Amino acid sequence: DNVYIGADLRGVLEILIAVLCLKDAMVVVESPCDWMILRLLQDADVQVIELPLQANGGLDLEQLKQLLETKPVRLVMLSSGLNMPRGSVASHSNRQSTAELLERHGSWVLENDCYGELAFEPDGLRFRDLLNPDRLIVFSTFEKSIGPEAPYGYLLSRQLSVELQRHFLLRSFRLSPIRQKAIARLYSNGRIDQHLLVLRRLLKDRKVHMTQLLQERLGDALHFVEPLGGATIWVQSLRQVDVRRVFQRLLRHQVVIAPGELFSLQGLHAQHLRLSHTFGGDHDLGAAMGLLGDALRLESID
Structure with missing residues (x-):
């Protein structure tokens, strides 16, 4: 129900x-935030306030507290565990303190669980x-774990049943x-659980390979x-x-990156990039890293 x-x-x-x-x-x-969600909120004339994640992946509780006390905040959207595109997870203590703060203010919370199953080491703890639960709505999609054959999105909510139905x-x-x-x-016979174990292991192996290449070849140019x-x-x-010119230069070589500013409506993350380690195309990963290094050097503003 x-x-x-x-x-x-x-x-x-x-x-x-x-x-x-x-x-x-x-x-x-949270910021950075999925670009599709940001554009959807913007198109619907929602007033979006971005709360940048800290270096450790947690929220600045003082900043959140000030927003809740001084602004008419209708809703707070949080990642269930894994934040994308950063790929970071807030500590248990930060999540607990965030939850306590939201409870004190009676805030409605929208939990983004789209990537919750893709953490390499799932700890099981979610904001839900x-x-x-009476002031919580969870949304997710099967597509991130199963693939494009399962494009469905879904909500979990105890409230607003008449309107939602x-x-x-x-x-x-x-x-x-x-x-x-x-x-x-797939869910009832356990196949999805087996699939997720294999998928997490594959993603983790590719992550290790790419971070090693980044460190070896671009360690003096990039922090990740x-x-x-x-x-x-x-x-x-x-x-x-x-970064826009870096993006355009790489695109001419059929290498696609995502400029960090895509993940903000307020001009944040202008010196960031999102790279995919499930790289496909005519170039191997080493060649793509070489092209990225060349583009960063040629488009330097210094």
Whole structure:
């Protein structure tokens, strides 16, 4: 009764924005934040306040406390465990303190669990274990763990059942019953758990390979956050560079990176890049690192 499945993650979030009446409302999000979510909130005229993550992956509790006390914050969106694109995980103590602060203020919390299953060493602790479930909504998608054959997004919520049911029923014609049953079977027979074990191990091995290459070849040009999950690495240029031109230069060689400014609406992370370690294309990873080093050097602003 508390699960609502939509055709895709974007459609699910559009329903949530409508049901919660978030137009012109103030929403606090972690930064960096998934670019698709940011653009969706922006297009819906939501007032987004970005709360930059600290170097250790946790939230600045004093800054969050000040926002909750001085601004009419309607909703706070948090990663369940693994934050992407940083690939970082807040400490247990930071998550516990964050949960206590949100409870004291009676805040509505939206938990982003899209990447929760992709932590290399899942610790099992989620914000939903620490917060009042009556003021919590969880959203996620099967696509990140199963793949594009399972594009469905879903919500978990105890509240707002009448409105959520109405909106999801209006869109139910977009769902394939056969595909839903196939996904359900994967979960019920344990196949998805086996798949996730293999997927985490594969992602971790590729992460190790890429971070070694980054350290060896670009250690004097880039600083990176050691990712604790996912398929990407969040890096920062140690010199001032024009990241947009770095992106354009690499694109001409069919190497795609994501400029850090994509993950902010307020111009944050201008010297950051998101790199994928599940690299595909005509170049091997070593060649791509060479092209990245050349682009950083040629587009230096110093």
